[in-house]
Amino acid sequence: MLEGKNVNLRIVEREDLPLLIDWNSNSEYYGEFTPLSQRSKTEWEKRYDNLTADTKWFFIEKKDGTKIGEIGHFMFGKLLEIYCYLVQSERGKGYGTEAIMIMVDYLFLSRELMRVQAMPDVSNIASQRVLEKAGFTKEGIIRKSGFNRGKWCDDCLYSILREEWKEPKILTKTA
Amino acid sequence: MLEGKTVNLRVMEKEDLTLLLEWMNNPKFMGEFLPLTQWSRTELEKAGQVDPFEMKWFFIEKKDGSKIGYIFHFNMLHITMGKLLEIAYALLPSERGKGYCTEATQLMVDYLFLSMDVSRVQAIISIGNKASERVLEKAGFTREGTIRRHVRGARRDAYLYSILREEWKEPKILTKTA
Numbered sequence: 275m276l277e278g279k280n281v282n283l284r285i286v287e288r289e290d291l292p293l294l295i296d297w298n299s300n301s302e303y304y305g306e307f308t309p310l311s312q313r314s315k316t317e318w319e320k321r322y323d324n325l326t327a328d329t330k331w332f333f334i335e336k337k338d339g340t341k342i343g344e345i346g347h348f349m350f351g352k353l354l355e356i357y358c359y360l361v362q363s364e365r366g367k368g369y370g371t372e373a374i375m376i377m378v379d380y381l382f383l384s385r386e387l388m389r390v391q392a393m394p395d396v397s398n399i400a401s402q403r404v405l406e407k408a409g410f411t412k413e414g415i416i417r418k419s420g421f422n423r424g425k426w427c428d429d430c431l432y433s434i435l436r437e438e439w440k441e442p443k444i445l446t447k448t449a
Numbered sequence: 450m451l452e453g454k455t456v457n458l459r460v461m462e463k464e465d466l467t468l469l470l471e472w473m474n475n476p477k478f479m480g481e482f483l484p485l486t487q488w489s490r491t492e493l494e495k496a497g498q499v500d501p502f503e504m505k506w507f508f509i510e511k512k513d514g515s516k517i518g519y520i521f522h523f524n525m526l527h528i529t530m531g532k533l534l535e536i537a538y539a540l541l542p543s544e545r546g547k548g549y550c551t552e553a554t555q556l557m558v559d560y561l562f563l564s565m566d567v568s569r570v571q572a573i574i575s576i577g578n579k580a581s582e583r584v585l586e587k588a589g590f591t592r593e594g595t596i597r598r599h600v601r602g603a604r605r606d607a608y609l610y611s612i613l614r615e616e617w618k619e620p621k622i623l624t625k626t627a
């Protein structure tokens with residue numbers, strides 16, 4: 275488990291899939307930028323069983339253990355990308371920013387990479403602000419990168435480089 | 450789960466095979482327009498594993514959770530036209546004529562146009578199935594033509610219906626997707 279000040283990141287186990295399924299099939303949890311997908315338990319299990327070391331799923335938990343969202347990383351071609359979702363009732367409290375900072379610390383501490391990126395929708399201002407607070411820089415716009423809610427949408431490309439990150443902000447006690 | 454006003458669509462899980470099997474092997478459920486084929490559990494499981502049609506099955510559930518039918522989408526494969534997205538449905542005889550299937554079809558169409566970059570959704574129904582014709586027409590489909598075919602020596606024609614994205618315009622039921 276990766277411990278922060280107000281949240282912890284805990285890896286998703288197979289038994290946790292029912293909660294993820296519940297969140298992802300109910301748009302009142304995540305909101306307008308998550309894709310509208312209806313996947314069965316079997317499909318989720320297949321995805322989970324085929325995860326490689328480059329793709330990891332974590333729960334964002336409050337200190338009392340309540341799961342309030344998910345965060346993870348995956349490969350976008352040769353580049354490492356992160357994503358983060360919070361249930362609607364726990365937004366605007368700084369949890370997303372801290373979760374992302376923990377994830378970035380973790381990635382730069384455990385891997386030989388130069389860059390971590392994220393791609394929020396151009397209309398997802400809240401997500402863009404969170405990334406900026408976590409030290410990411412907006413590089414540009416990926417036009418018509420995904421189909422969601424009946425139309426093709428643009429994403430903003432954000433990234434943070436190792437030399438900008440410099441050192442862990444939250445995962446400081448890693449000895 | 451996709452929520453409508455009077456019905457919800459819930460993705461089928463492995464455990465649901467039992468109920469689906471019961472329905473599919475019951476001529477009273479299948480009625481006069483669907484095939485009379487009897488399925489073993491093994492056959493149905495196998496069909497789910499190797500699936501060139503990319504079927505996705507949903508239960509049609511009333512708000513109280515009772516399962517009253519199924520609706521699924523799949524691809525009709527054509528050599529040059531590629532994948533044509535199609536839907537099919539069936540309801541328990543006792544729950545017909547109440548508007549549930551029309552709403553389920555509208556929910557499915559909303560979901561498909563919102564989640565996939567397709568411009569067309571089609572359905573094929575047996576001629577004579579007036580109830581199904583009404584469901585599709587109320588859900589905004591247009592009859593394109595007749596597929597003339599023989600089944601076991603006799604003429605059994607079917608109607609081809611479709612709805613295009615520009616006719617659908619926007620979701621009718623799945624409006625609260627934020």
